[in-house]
Amino acid sequence: MTFVVTENCIKCKFTDCVDVCPVDCFHEGPNFLVIDPNECIDCTLCEPECPANAIFAEDELPDNQEMFISLNAELAKQWPIITEVKTPLADADDWNGKPDKLKQLER
Numbered sequence: 001m002t003f004v005v006t007e008n009c010i011k012c013k014f015t016d017c018v019d020v021c022p023v024d025c026f027h028e029g030p031n032f033l034v035i036d037p038n039e040c041i042d043c044t045l046c047e048p049e050c051p052a053n054a055i056f057a058e059d060e061l062p063d064n065q066e067m068f069i070s071l072n073a074e075l076a077k078q079w080p081i082i083t084e085v086k087t088p089l090a091d092a093d094d095w096n097g098k099p100d101k102l103k104q105l106e107r
């Protein structure tokens with residue numbers, strides 16, 4: 001199993017998740033983070049840390065978020081590892097909870 005970053009991370013990128021991951025499985029893009037499913041050890045630590053509630057266990061994903069399983073796997077191969085917390089994106093609080101953010105994803 002793996003944990004998965006879902007849509008509400010887009011344009012927020014709070015990065016609190018990065019601080020607790022014991023195996024450095026987060027990868028960073030311009031406005032979204034993903035988890036490398038081959039590295040995640042299912043420790044559960046990141047899930048409660050996300051202020052945007054964007055992280056779910058693979059088998060507990062909300063119905064419309066299932067495509068993020070493959071998206072995390074795909075983008076983890078392309079984006080660099082992030083290991084340190086950063087300042088959230090500008091307007092992160094405004095974007096937190098907005099619907100239909102997938103079209104805002106920058107690759």
Ligand code: SF4
Pocket residue numbers: 003020021022023024025026035039040041042043044045046047
């Ligand atoms: Fe990292 Fe644990 Fe979250 Fe997996 S569940 S991404 S190992 S903190």
Ligand code: F3S
Pocket residue numbers: 005008009010012013014015016017018032033049050051052053054055
């Ligand atoms: Fe994204 Fe939440 Fe981490 S917004 S960067 S998954 S803390």
